[in-house]
Amino acid sequence: MVDRNAPLWDGRVDGTEAAHLRWHQHIELGANGPLDGSVALLGFASDAGVARNKGRIGAAEGPLALRKALAPMAIHEQRKLVDLGDIVVVGDELEQGQARLAMAVEAALSGGSLPIILGGGHETAYGTGSGIYHFYDQDPEIKVGILNLDAHFDLRQEDRRSSGTPFLNLAENLQNSGRGFYYAVLGISEPNNTKVLFNAADSLGVKYLLDEDCDEQRAQKFVADFLESIDVLYLTIDLDVLPASVAPGVSAPAGLGVPMQIITQVCRQVAASGKLKVADIVELNPKYDVDSRTARSAARLIYTLATTGSTITN
Template sequence: MGDEGKAAKVPTDQNAQQWSGRVDGSGAQHLRWHQLIAEQESENLSDAVALIGFRSDAGVLRNQGRIGASEGPAALRSALSPMAIHKHRTLVDLGDIVVGGDQLEPGQERLAGAVVQALSSGALPVILGGGHETAYGTGLGLIRHLADDRATRLGILNLDAHFDLRDESRRTSGTPFLDLYQEMQRHDREFHYAVLGISRPGNTAVLFEKAEELGVPYLLDEDCQPEMIWQFVHAFLERIDVLYLTIDLDVLPASVAPGVSAPAGYGVPFERILAVCRQVVASGKLVVADVVELNPRFDIDSRTARSAARLIYEISVG
């Protein structure tokens, strides 16, 4: 693969600043994320968690949202840095893909290439967004990785207040899953997509109709009780072989996640979203994940970043 498929490494001084924090000792029982990532080489990705930053505001801006998500990857690294290691797994940081100005489509292509590379190396890619336009690059990478394996059923589980099935003339943070549907149609793949946490006031009737048309199962935020969530996720996992989990932080209540493009007036309690993460990890089907829409400009006491970091922790090494 050429350089266009690789994440652009962040400068060493910037990387060191993001991966830094308290050091209690050098033994395995003392380790935190920033120590482990500093020690491990990005060349060895087999069974690693491979972090890829996607610094993009382009899709949110096109979608008329509050920009600032391009600062999300740095805030997520800072929130992950002090977390303790209790179960050893290789952690590597592949750096950032930077979307300059309105150059969204080339950036998504570069992200797709980086995801293919990580998956082909045996890693679990975890993408740090960026707006939800991140999802098109993540999903496209998985589709390309499985291009010669049409028998494997690919599923996308979106934890989100919104369907993100808008039909627009160009890609935005509101279109990624319709874009992926169209990509799967071109590859003669079935579209397995489900959404948990949908806000009825946050989605127009047209979007509900589109979800019905495409056969998208969804669970409204007000129906997200523990047993209903477990059954919903279980039923979806039964239909697929490999899972792409995408977490839009606006699925959480605004009190938990104020630092997003569109804060939720209702939202799904944090502990229930955490339970979904544990359920999909336990299934053994999770192959790629992304966490998107963190906007540090509107965060309060790093509340959103810390919540997001805990979810990433559970996906990665929990």
């Protein structure tokens, strides 16, 4: 479990010169200055969607665990890092929390930052996705693509939003507004998605690559082809895409999973493309983590996104 009484950003100090710095020494708390060119972290502390989806409760502790894992990371580039705090979902008040997240994402994008959202269950994606779509409301010709690294489609048909419904919810919103839905999933587990979900994906034109097909070459081509088809990208990472040996602390551990090296490669590929506009990383459940293994894996992926190539573009 995460110690809530420990300082939010703390860790080893080797020195105060630039070459010594770690994230906990470099990050700024709150939006006290311009965000332009920064990487802006924003927590979404929510268990509501996982609870509705009958998963393992504990993802609301994810944002804090992710900060703890990020704190000792070394600074090799002087990119501005900002922590915008948490949006906390109280009890079952998911829809209100998602609306607040959408507004915060839109504001961070308007400020010129790369927002990285620290979830929370995958219900986080509805708020993140709504935020980037709102940001591009005035330019409907821009193709906003969603690349989901996940063992699951999350296209469930339910009466209420949950961690299993966000991309169907977004697709329905886009259909109502006349925008196209461009969605691809890398890491799909065939045994963990029913025929109904595969049919839903096919009917929506979703591109997907099965976990067992995710070797380096095929994963790279899958991502490259999707990037070619869209203008800007929202990347969402469900940590259950990773093998359970690497990511035991998730809401629904994977039976197979995609190797960490492949997922890291994909993160580097999308960050270097210049199309990445927003990302979230979800389903970390510290209650079930082992030696902070899942949190550390997630922090490494965030580090890759924040430090690779030209992640922030106009």
